[in-house]
Amino acid sequence: MAVLSIGQVRIHPGSVSREEATREAADILQSAGAVTGAYFDAMLQREETVSTYMGNELAIPHGTNETKDAILDSALSVVRYDGGIDWGGERVTFVIGIAGKGDEHLDILSQIAILFSDEDDVARLKAAATPEDLYALLSAVNQ
Numbered sequence: 001m002a003v004l005s006i007g008q009v010r011i012h013p014g015s016v017s018r019e020e021a022t023r024e025a026a027d028i029l030q031s032a033g034a035v036t037g038a039y040f041d042a043m044l045q046r047e048e049t050v051s052t053y054m055g056n057e058l059a060i061p062h063g064t065n066e067t068k069d070a071i072l073d074s075a076l077s078v079v080r081y082d083g084g085i086d087w088g089g090e091r092v093t094f095v096i097g098i099a100g101k102g103d104e105h106l107d108i109l110s111q112i113a114i115l116f117s118d119e120d121d122v123a124r125l126k127a128a129a130t131p132e133d134l135y136a137l138l139s140a141v142n143q
Helices: 018-031 039-049 065-070 104-117 119-127 131-142
Strands: 009-012 053-055 075-087 090-099
Touching: 009 131, 018 039, 018 075, 018 090, 039 065, 053 104, 075 131, 090 104, 104 119, 104 131, 119 131
Parallel strands: 009 075
Antiparallel strands: 075 090
């Protein structure tokens, strides 16, 4: 099953708080049937312990290992905030929520890490005009 569908990709012109961005990531994952309502709290818990800021304007909020039972299926949510988010002192443009069943999140994380390690790729992701364009650039995560 594909972990990312077009309905799980959004672009916002403005900015929100880190908590609001995490809430949207969790809501998208829940709407996709990947997590229960408990996952948002798990994401916040993880953030309190260790920041999920990854560099190159990317944050990957996800739950703690103790809350694996809140994950029903593997899925991603991708939201670009063109106004930027203050993520614990770092500027974040992309918030990618991850729910991984079993160890699947490790594969998904590595795909995203590869994509965001290349500044040209990040520039292309930032330049994508529509969610459809952004989805097309991210479709490698479904392989």
